[in-house]
Amino acid sequence: LVRLRARLARSNSSLGRGLLAVLGRADLDDAAWEELEDTLLAADVGVGPTTELVDRLRTRVRVEGITDPEAARRALREELVALVDPTLDRSLALQGPEGTPGVVLVVGVNGTGKTTTVGRLARVLVAEDRTVVLGAADTFRAAAADQLSTWGQRVGVDVVRGPEGGDPASVGFDTVKQGLETGADVVVIDTAGRLHTKAGLMDELGKVKRVAEKQAPVTEVLLVIDATTGQNGLRQAQVFGEVVKVTGVVLTKLDGTAKGGIVVAVQRELGVPVKYVGLGEGADDLAPFDAEEFVDALLA
Ligand code: GDP
Numbered sequence: 403l404v405r406l407r408a409r410l411a412r413s414n415s416s417l418g419r420g421l422l423a424v425l426g427r428a429d430l431d432d433a434a435w436e437e438l439e440d441t442l443l444a445a446d447v448g449v450g451p452t453t454e455l456v457d458r459l460r461t462r463v464r465v466e467g468i469t470d471p472e473a474a475r476r477a478l479r480e481e482l483v484a485l486v487d488p489t490l491d492r493s494l495a496l497q498g499p500e501g502t503p504g505v506v507l508v509v510g511v512n513g514t515g516k517t518t519t520v521g522r523l524a525r526v527l528v529a530e531d532r533t534v535v536l537g538a539a540d541t542f543r544a545a546a547a548d549q550l551s552t553w554g555q556r557v558g559v560d561v562v563r564g565p566e567g568g569d570p571a572s573v574g575f576d577t578v579k580q581g582l583e584t585g586a587d588v589v590v591i592d593t594a595g596r597l598h599t600k601a602g603l604m605d606e607l608g609k610v611k612r613v614a615e616k617q618a619p620v621t622e623v624l625l626v627i628d629a630t631t632g633q634n635g636l637r638q639a640q641v642f643g644e645v646v647k648v649t650g651v652v653l654t655k656l657d658g659t660a661k662g663g664i665v666v667a668v669q670r671e672l673g674v675p676v677k678y679v680g681l682g683e684g685a686d687d688l689a690p691f692d693a694e695e696f697v698d699a700l701l702a
Pocket of ligand 1: 510511512513514515516517518519546595654655656657658679680681682683687
C-alpha cells in the first residue's frame with residue numbers, strides 16, 4: 403500500500419505542485435484563480451467540476467477571510483476531497499440471493515486493462531478468503547482467454563472458457579453454472595470490448611448479462627477505463643453505460659498519467675464511483691480507491 407501511495411503521488415505530483423504553487427501566492431487575484439482553473443482543466447478534471455471547485459474555494463477564501471497560504475491549502479484539500487466524494491459506497495456488490503455467488507461483469511474497450519483487472523481482482527478476492535471462478539467471455543481473441551487462464555493458474559482459481567469464436571453468452575452462462583455448482587462466493591466474467599458497432603456491442607453485452615442472469619443476478623458491472631486516454635476514453639466508456647447499467651469503475655494506468663483529475667470527471671459523467679485503480683502492470687498493482695488517500699497523494 404505504501405508503495406502504491408508513492409506511485410500515485412509520483413503520477414500526480416505535477417498537478418499537486420501546480421495547485422499548491424498557485425495557492426502559495428501572496429495575492430490570490432483573478433489571474434491566480436484562472437491559473438488554478440487551467441491547472442485543473444489540464445489534469446482532466448472537466449469543466450463543470452473545475453468551475454464548481456474554483457467557485458467554492460474562491461467564496462471560502464473571501465467569506466472566511468483566508469490570507470494564510472497554509473489555510474488556503476487546507477481549504478483546497480477539503481474541497482478536492484468533497485469533489486472526489488468520500489461518501490460514495492466503493493465496496494464491490496457481491497451479495498446475491500441465498501445460495502448464489504456474487505456475479506461481477508467486467509466491461510470496457512479492448513486494451514484498457516480489462517483482463518488484467520479480472521486477474522488482479524481474483525487475486526484480491528482470494529486474499530479475502532473468497533472462492534472465485536473466472537469466465538473468459540471474450541471469445542473473439544484467443545489471446546485474451548489464454549491470458550486469463552494464465553491468471554487463473556497464478557491465482558489458483560478455475561477459468562471457464564469456450565471455443566474460439568464461440569458464443570460469449572454461453573461462456574458467461576457456464577461460468578455462473580460452475581460458480582453455483584461449486585458453491586463459489588464470486589464469479590467474475592471478462593467480456594469482449596470491440597467497439598465495432600454500437601448495435602453489435604449492445605447485442606453481445608446485453609446478451610451476456612441476460613443469459614448469465616438466467617441463473618443468478620449480476621451484482622456488479624465494473625467498467626474499466628484507461629486513465630491515459632482522458633476525456634476521449636471517457637466518451638467511449640459512456641457507450642457501455644448505455645448498454646448495461648454500470649455500478650462501478652476501475653480506472654487503470656493511473657501510474658502512466660499526470661492527469662489524475664480524470665477520477666472526478668469519470669464519476670461526474672458516468673454517475674458511478676471509481677472503486678479500484680490500477681497503478682502499474684504488476685499482479686499487486688490494483689488498489690481499492692479511497693478519496694482522502696487519493697487527494698493526499700495528489701497534494702503530497
Ligand atoms: P484488455 O484488452 O482490456 O483486456 O487489456 P489487458 O488486460 O490485456 O491490458 C492491456 C495492457 O495494459 C497490458 O499490457 C497491461 O499490462 C496494461 N495494464 C493494465 N492495467 C495497467 C495499469 O494499471 N498500469 C499500467 N501501467 N499498465 C496496465
